[in-house]
Amino acid sequence: MIDEITLVEKLQNIQTKEKAFRVLIKKYKERLYWHIRKMVISHDDTDDVLQNTFIKIFRGIDNFKQDSKLYSWMYRIATNESITFINKRARERNIDITEMKQEMVSNLQSDVWFSGNDIQIILQEAVARLPKKQQLVFNMKYFDHLKYQEISEILGTSVGGLKASYFQAVKKIENYIINKHN
């Protein structure tokens, strides 16, 4: 497997850029897809955001200085693209972002690319109600199994701060689920 420094060098060389970019897509497509999917919920929207993310990576790779890790830089682009997408949708509908996220989750029941049960829908509803940072930390830790150190590199927050955010997030999710059941 090609190491990250060599891959970046090949990506920044016009002669090897395309071949290296294929390697990059192959390596990160699923991780970035699931990261985006958990934010924008529908498969079709995720597909659009993922493609735009990779195009941005392709265009921006020449300016990538290796002072952060490649994956954390790409995760940041994917996160920003997803947030921009949700903000744009909310503006078009003239509603606020929290309402927009709840609307996205409410469409899950009729989504052909969702096979979850009631409790999984309630979990998504609870996640959609979280503040942006807690939502990101929860998804990255709980579903993507990223380590706090890795999340810290992506979000630029201290490990201690992330642990507190994650605890706040799971506590709110637990309360939401309990209230829904009662």
Next chain:
Amino acid sequence: MKRVINHSKDWKLTEDIKTGFTVPESYFTGIEDELFSKLIEEKLPKHNGFKTPKSYFEELEDLIIKKTKKGKVITLKRKKIKLISVAASIALLLFFGSNFIFNNNNTLLLSK
């Protein structure tokens, strides 16, 4: 007694000088939050129920590579729209301009 040592570029370790045992620097920070989070996690569903169309990931590389060569389709569309609107403005300008000149000429001829 404790001291912090640099393990690598990304990791700092806290070392107990008496025993020589080390832990990651941030290990004890927020450990209570981490433990309580784990207790709640056990009650939550493990999967989110999302799925993707069959062979979606296999076709992705070719699709994205094709797009990087094309540039943004939206940009091309926007260019087209811009071109059409410029052409329409010129046509309107010519139409009203010639009408104005024609009418002015007629007025001049009549007044003569």
